[in-house]
Amino acid sequence: MNGNNKKTVLSGIQPSGHLCIGNYLGAIRNWVALQDSHNCIFLVVDLHALTVRQVPSELRNRCLSFVAQYMACGIDPEKSLIVIQSHVSQHAELHWILNTLTYMGELNRMTQFKDKAGKHEDNINAGLFTYPVLMAADILIYQADLVPVGHDQKQHLELARNIAQRFNTRYSETFIVPDGLIPKVGARIMSLQAPERKMSKSDENLNNLIALLDPPDVIVRKIKRAVTDSGSEILFDEKRPGITNLLNIYLSLSGQTKEAVEEHFIGKQYSELKSELSERVVEFLKPIQRQYSELMQDKAYLNSILKKGADTARYLAQKTISKVYRKVGFVPYKR
Ligand code: ATP
Ligand code: LTN
Numbered sequence: 001m002n003g004n005n006k007k008t009v010l011s012g013i014q015p016s017g018h019l020c021i022g023n024y025l026g027a028i029r030n031w032v033a034l035q036d037s038h039n040c041i042f043l044v045v046d047l048h049a050l051t052v053r054q055v056p057s058e059l060r061n062r063c064l065s066f067v068a069q070y071m072a073c074g075i076d077p078e079k080s081l082i083v084i085q086s087h088v089s090q091h092a093e094l095h096w097i098l099n100t101l102t103y104m105g106e107l108n109r110m111t112q113f114k115d116k117a118g119k120h121e122d123n124i125n126a127g128l129f130t131y132p133v134l135m136a137a138d139i140l141i142y143q144a145d146l147v148p149v150g151h152d153q154k155q156h157l158e159l160a161r162n163i164a165q166r167f168n169t170r171y172s173e174t175f176i177v178p179d180g181l182i183p184k185v186g187a188r189i190m191s192l193q194a195p196e197r198k199m200s201k202s203d204e205n206l207n208n209l210i211a212l213l214d215p216p217d218v219i220v221r222k223i224k225r226a227v228t229d230s231g232s233e234i235l236f237d238e239k240r241p242g243i244t245n246l247l248n249i250y251l252s253l254s255g256q257t258k259e260a261v262e263e264h265f266i267g268k269q270y271s272e273l274k275s276e277l278s279e280r281v282v283e284f285l286k287p288i289q290r291q292y293s294e295l296m297q298d299k300a301y302l303n304s305i306l307k308k309g310a311d312t313a314r315y316l317a318q319k320t321i322s323k324v325y326r327k328v329g330f331v332p333y334k335r
Contacts, residue, residue: 008040
């Protein structure tokens with residue numbers, strides 16, 4: 001990307017709801033870890049966010065807030081590009097081309113579409129349906145090698161790989177076929193009140209998620225109210241999703257092994273797990289929240305980072321789209 005031999009990493013999050021520890025443990029934590037060894041591009045995917053209704057002024061503020069939260073979590077704009085998707089029009093251009101290579105049957109199988117269509121029955125729009133193709137465009141436009149995401153994005157990634165291969169077969173080698181990077185621990189953090197569902201940052205019930213910006217007393221209250229299961233032993237057990245989820249969050253933040261965590265809680269009560277977990281989460285989020293507040297006071301600085309991100313991203317994306325337009329047979333624009 002910058003003329004070095006490093007591979008390219010690309011990922012993104014929709015600016016909807018409140019960034020939560022699920023997003024951090026499933027995705028952002030891996031982004032931070034990849035910054036030195038890879039050329040990284042991290043997107044705030046605002047085009048995707050429009051697939052559900054947004055209040056324009058809130059969307060605008062949330063995009064900037066997400067940028068500051070990425071940085072507060074450790075994304076360093078000196079090492080990585082931070083980019084707002086709508087600043088790079090080539091995403092939408094490639095989306096159209098890739099739409100023509102994607103079958104309705106493939107999109108019909110996407111579980112996220114089925115979930116979201118179920119949640120927003122009054123607004124099942126065409127954008128929601130072709131959302132995974134836009135995600136493929138996000139990835140392929142930068143010739144990304146690696147895409148760090150949580151487990152729920154596995155199906156979308158597979159589709160992106162299939163579309164890349166299909167284009168390459170039809171028009172000759174053009175796209176890198178990307179690999180996913182899904183963490184072993186933390187790839188699927190579950191909802192606090194309904195642990196059979198994933199924690200989701202735009203859940204209407206805020207008690208289901210721990211937001212990165214939740215104040216300490218709110219975190220303590222939410223964890224105290226989290227659903228646990230019958231029984232009293234504190235063990236990782238698929239049949240007890242509530243306690244297992246709390247243990248998984250603890251495990252992800254402590255960096256210990258499962259065995260060490262189970263041993264630590266032998267003979268202890270659920271209430272002790274909850275208070276120890278609350279303490280860990282609060283301590284973990286404290287420096288992130290401090291840094292976030294500082295960053296949000298300097299909007300000019302945030303905007304300068306976004307300008308730099310967009311300028312470089314546009315250059316990279318234009319290289320791909322020009323190649324794609326040539327390969328599909330469009331007449332080149334001559335000055
Ligand atoms: P929304 O509820 O607004 O649809 P979301 O919480 O599902 O959002 P996305 O923007 O869809 O978040 O995802 C951002 C990243 O966070 C993706 O890489 C996704 O895999 C990851 N992620 C989302 N939820 C979880 C979760 N509960 N556990 C682990 N990773 C998650
Ligand atoms: N669909 C993703 C968000 C997303 C994304 C991307 C992730 C949009 N474009 C490109 C990785 C790479 C989601 O988490 N819902």
